[in-house]
Amino acid sequence: MKTRQIERKSLVPHTVDGITELVLDTEYIDVPQPPRDWDQLVRTAVTIGACLLVSVALVWSTSAIGGLLALSVVAVVAYAAAAAFDLTWIMCMAVEWLLRYDPKRAKIARKAGHGSLAVSMAAVFAHGYVFDQMVIGLVGASVSALAKGGWSIAMRVHARPLDPRTQQWVEARRAKVDGQLAMIPIRRDLQRGEHLVDAERQALTADSGSTDPDRSGGSADRPDRSGPSVDRRSLTTKEAVRIAWDDGIRDRDAVLHDAADRLGRPVSPDSVDRYLRDLKRGA
Structure with missing residues (x-):
């Protein structure tokens, strides 16, 4: 039987002057060589x-x-x-x-x-x-x-031919995976369309609102909220972030604090970051 030599390395204890340390030991062994394919x-x-x-x-x-x-x-x-x-x-x-x-x-x-x-x-x-x-x-x-x-x-x-049942199983699994892959660009396109609709709605709302650009009396981080009150029970995190964005708040921590204040409860920082990225892309 033909053999081939392989190298194996392992850590072994080695003692010098009563002090033992693990050292690397190299060993060469012969193993059977598989037949040529x-x-x-x-x-x-x-x-x-x-x-x-x-x-x-x-x-x-x-x-x-x-x-x-x-x-x-x-x-x-x-x-x-x-x-x-x-x-x-x-x-x-x-x-x-x-x-x-x-x-x-x-x-x-x-x-x-x-x-x-x-x-x-x-x-x-x-x-x-x-x-x-x-x-x-x-x-x-x-x-x-x-x-x-x-x-x-x-x-x-x-080629690796498949029997009819296995072929049907592969086609069913592939159809499900292909459907999930197809939904990725579809969801992306739908989200892009929703952002465009929201941006259009905000632009129309801004055009029909007050034309006075002066908003004195409020700070950059905490703008004036003298507008109509919003029902906290129906307000979502996305809407709270958008309201803060429309009020001119751009700092992430300020938006997080403002949204939590409007909702009356803590909000997820990851959700706030995601909504801010969407608003910045649509700006």
Whole structure:
């Protein structure tokens, strides 16, 4: 049996002159070496070969189609546009790989990849036809087909098919997670809309109120509250913070104290900080 040597370090007690300390001790031991995983090596070789085929196909198709398009446009633009032909079906293969556990969605990417591959092969053949090199056109078009086939085989090597029940379980779980992920931008958009509505309402209220800008008689931290009284039972922390903001209070501690005074109870500093950030963004 083949063995390999590994290094192990551990703390051991060591005594000198009656004083014991823990010191680092290094030990080399032989352990059995696992057999070579030939299946994994072959799987890796197939993947590398598929990547090389795709790279060769991309270079060849770009060169051939670019030479065809260069007859009517600048060479730089022609070759940049030519790269799109093979990049399209390569991108479809990447999407198919990402959706390998979702056959319904992967089927669309597979069909789109086959269509893009056909267009790319037709363009390569057209290059040979225009330059009166039909055989080269046919052989060159087959390069992309071979690359596509090689990658499809590599994907089958890495595929892990699921039984129907497990597939349904995965789809149900994915639907719930996707719904939660989708709600993140939706909630953000709704909050943004609510802030815009609140800002519009405050602007209209300010325009319809007193036009006298002078608010003498109150300090910067404790402005005058001679306006209409607010029912504390129906007042929320968010509304109390907004009232303090409208009164010109910008200091965080002052807002916290003002909101607690209006509510008649302590308020959460985290909630006050969150509402202040929202008001500053909407300002």
